[in-house]
Each structure stands twice: as structure tokens, then as C-alpha cells.
Amino acid sequence: MIRIRLAVNGQPHDVEVPTYRTLLDCLRYDLGLTGSKEGCGVGVCGACTVLLDGKMISSCIALAVFADGREVTTVESLADDERLHPVQQAFMDAGGFQCGICTPGQVVAAKALLDAIPNPSDTEIREWMLGNLCRCTGYYKIVESIRAAAQQSRA
């Protein structure tokens, strides 16, 4: 077991975890934040996307100890009480939210994109979102949602 101190969505946490605990399992089982999902478990599908010190990573292949002393941002931080984040609202309005299983990873990745590139081109959206798979294959709606969120944020 190892003791780690991390901030998740601005809240400090002090937890004891087995050394082999992944960051994803730590968020879900130690901290009860079940928004991030495990899909493939090998860093390919993007369902477990979180931000570590602002950079998006695959939390299923990151050890929890890697987050010691760092700041983690998960999908739970996006909405402000009842008010959805512009990216979440756009996924609802433009149909980017489909069966829902990939959505937490999609919206976290999309938020990271708009933080880095506030007005992305379609090529930039596709390149950035490349690692977030949607088994419904509704990629057009996802790109549309992100485009809409970028416009919303500019307005």
C-alpha cells in the first residue's frame, strides 16, 4: 500500500492505495467518481480520459501513484451545479450524446481541445478526438457538437 495526496476537481484527497492501483480504479472505487469509464483497458478507446495537470491521458493505464501531488480533472467537474458545461450542452443539442458509454471521455477530451485550441478547424477536431472511439459510430454528430460548443464559447 502507498499513501498518495492528489487534488481531484479542486478537492484535495489523501488516500492509501495498493501500488498497482490504476488512476481510473482509484477515481472510481476509492473516491467514488464513476463518471470515467473503463472500455478497452489498454489506452486505446478513450472512455477513461481524464486530465492530469490539464493534459488529457488514459487513466486506465496510468498508475494512481502518478497522480501523487498533482491535479486531476474528471467529467464530474464540467457541470456547474445544474448548469451544463458548453461542451456537454452542445453534445445534448447536436446529438453527440448517443448511447452514452463513450460520452464522459468524449466531453473531457473536447473540453481539453477547446482549452488548447478555442476555435479548432474540423481537421484539428478530428486529429484531437482520434483516440475517442464511439461504438455507435456517430462521429459526425460529435464533430458537430464540438464545433457548436466552440461557437457557444465565443458568443
Place this chain on the structure above:
Amino acid sequence: MNAFDYRAPRALDEALAIFQEYGDDARVIAGGTALVTMMRQRLVQPRCVVSLRDVEGLGRIEATNGAIRIGALVTHREAETSPLLQERLPVLAETFRRVGTIRIRHMATVGGALAHADPNQDPPVTLIALGARVEIRSADGRREVPIEEFFRDYYEPALEPVELVTAVTVPLLPPASGASFVKFLPRTADDYATVAVAVSVTLEAEGERCREARVALGSVATTPLRGRAAEALLSGARLDEDVAKAVGDAARRVTDPLDDHRGSAAYKREMTAVMVGRALTQAWVAARASARGAR
């Protein structure tokens, strides 16, 4: 995953001492994209995992004496977006950009990828074409190896259990030179290559004949390869269709690919010849432009 001791030394010497203590039972972790995946699949069950994240001084990209030195802990994303690399060795920045997804590139490190020695990776191909050297440290000292000698076999680097990759040093291209990286992947953009090729060409000052060339191949054998026979054909040559075809054929002959879902062995051999021709032409065009610029 199995239970393991976790150590996070703050200094390189401390890390090297831990390797002496655990030998084969210790595994280094940098970004973790390869090691954690292998541990989750129980392909690797180390007794001790040594994290390098708190070790100072391994995360810099710096210009040194006609070369760029990339520290082992530099992430693929940092390499891809480095203004220094984009300006001085754009082909290498572009190669790092072609690896996996941004998420993986935020995690995976330059040194970790080399030590993983997966023959399907992209960066070793371009690094071989550029004549890079791998810097290795152990408690006994420091050594450097040309990168094409660093890969022994499938997932087997030329690295003792007590050794650590600390950096890769990449010489800048001389005047009248060009380099290219061609990644052929018919499936998704984040996949490993079916065939990857990198070529560097240095022309004589007149801008017509080849003085020196390097041809490197990825995903077509148990290690990345350097195509020395192909390079020899280029020495003193002018580029035309026959030369390009002969060079592609010579490169094809050194390959020994596996049949897999990215293509049959026969297909990969054929594609090697085609992609070498394309990479060579691109590098040559860049070298000519560089020669004209220098005159």
C-alpha cells in the same frame, strides 16, 4: 496486476543503485503506457517498479554542438510540439506526431519507447535515418550506442538490467540535405504502421549527386532495420526511376515481416519497396531545395 514495491528516487544515482539491488526483478517506469499495459495483461510481473518521474534533468530538449539532445523523460507530445525540434529537425517532430493518439503522446516518453524496443514503433525509424545515438547510464558509468545497434530482437533492447536510457542525441542534417518519414497504415491513423520508412539524403554541393544516404525501415522485422545495401546504391548516384526502383528492391530484400492483421508478409515486402521509393523522392526533393538555398 501483481503487487510490487514502488520506488520513486529523486536522483539518477539512487535509481541506478536500486537496479543493482533488484537486478532483473526491477522494471523502470516512465510514462507507463507500455509497462502498465503489459502488467495488466500479466506479461510482466516485476517485484519492484522504479519510477523516474521525480529524477531531475531527464526531461529536457537541448541544442548541443551540432546536435539535439532529447532527454529520456521527454514525452512524445513535448517532442512533437518542441519549437527547437520543429525548426531544426522537422522530420523528427513530425514522426513523433504520427505515434498513437494525443492522449498516449502525453504519457509515452522518448526513452521509454526506445527501451520498450517494439519493432512497430515510428520514432526509431527516423532516428536511424538521422544517425542518432542512444545514451545509456549504469552505476559503472555512461556509454553511447548508434541507435541501429540498440535493438537486439523483438522487445529486446541492448540494455543490461542495471542500465537505463538517459537520452537520445540526434545530429542536425548537414547542408544540402533532406529527410523524410513515410508511414503506410491502411487502417486507422492511430495504428502502428504496416510499413514505415525514413530516408535522409545529403547531396554533393552541386546539388545533383548523392554523397551519403541512410535508409531505415520499421514494422518489417523483429527490430527496426537500416538498409545498408540500399544506401550503398545511392552513393554517388543521381536520382532517376531506375535508381529509385533498385534502392526499393534492395531495401525489400533485408525485410523479414510477420503476417498479421496489418498485412501479409508478402504485402509488407512489396510495400517496403514502394514506400522506400516515395520516401527517397521526398528526401531528395528536400535535399535539392536545401542545396539551392545554400548556393
